[in-house]
Amino acid sequence: MNVLAIHAHPDDVEILAGGTMALLASLGHAITIATFTAGDCGSRELGPEEIAAVRRGEAARSATRIGATYVCLEMRDLAIFNDDPSRRLVVEVLRKASPQLVLTSSPVDYLCDHEAVSTLVRDACFAAPAPNYHTSAADPAPPLDGIPHLYWMDPVGGTDREGLPVAPDFVVNVADTYARKREMLSEHSSQREWLRQHHGMDDYLDAMERWTRERGRGGGFSHGEGFRQYRGHPYPQSPLLQELLGNLVARV
Numbered sequence: 001m002n003v004l005a006i007h008a009h010p011d012d013v014e015i016l017a018g019g020t021m022a023l024l025a026s027l028g029h030a031i032t033i034a035t036f037t038a039g040d041c042g043s044r045e046l047g048p049e050e051i052a053a054v055r056r057g058e059a060a061r062s063a064t065r066i067g068a069t070y071v072c073l074e075m076r077d078l079a080i081f082n083d084d085p086s087r088r089l090v091v092e093v094l095r096k097a098s099p100q101l102v103l104t105s106s107p108v109d110y111l112c113d114h115e116a117v118s119t120l121v122r123d124a125c126f127a128a129p130a131p132n133y134h135t136s137a138a139d140p141a142p143p144l145d146g147i148p149h150l151y152w153m154d155p156v157g158g159t160d161r162e163g164l165p166v167a168p169d170f171v172v173n174v175a176d177t178y179a180r181k182r183e184m185l186s187e188h189s190s191q192r193e194w195l196r197q198h199h200g201m202d203d204y205l206d207a208m209e210r211w212t213r214e215r216g217r218g219g220g221f222s223h224g225e226g227f228r229q230y231r232g233h234p235y236p237q238s239p240l241l242q243e244l245l246g247n248l249v250a251r252v
Helices: 012-026 048-064 084-097 112-127 175-186 190-198 204-219 240-248
Strands: 002-007 030-037 069-075 101-104 149-153 170-173 224-229 249-251
Touching (some): 002 084, 002 112, 012 149, 012 170, 012 175, 012 240, 030 084, 030 112, 048 069, 048 175, 069 084, 112 149, 170 240, 175 204, 190 204, 204 224, 240 249
Parallel strands (some): 002 030
Antiparallel strands (some): 149 224, 170 224, 170 249
16 A cells, blocks of 8 residues: 655654554555655754755655655745645645555644645645646646545644644554654754754654653553544545554544
């Protein structure tokens, strides 16, 4: 099965779904990790093109840790908007990855980029099977056979913009792949200083571990990642991700 995990910036997928991606990869599924931007605003010392080059390399090395493919849509930080050109770009990424399963950002999160990505991916999943929705790519991929299963990852920290909890539908037990998740995130070393300066987080790895442990407790696990399934009409209703992971899933 083809799985696409797509979020705004390098390191977002690792923080919120790295353990689940490692589990799916270990089961033999083909994983694509995509980011809308290369993280061009993620430094005080380096210019946008310099830090973007660094972060593309970090994201590619992280994906390699689980045998995944990394793709960047080459948008810019704080400049992701829900418009037609952006939607067509996302549709082309979906058609090239040809996923049956898509995981993306929460529609409610602390950052505008995350929320815009959620809407764009939701609508691109609807459009990707429509043959008359053209992307203007130089070498366009064929339309999807159908709308893929769509899941929201947790918002960062498991809360909305006001700090209120956002409850997942279910939690995935990532205890067995937590070490790999941490290895994946550790590839994004350029972010430690940026997050310390801009977010007031002293160690992004420790913050990720706290969030992963907290989400795991809700499912009775030492480490967990939360997800919600989007079941709007006419998106698939069957619990595909839950079925793929079986007893590693706990409803909450």
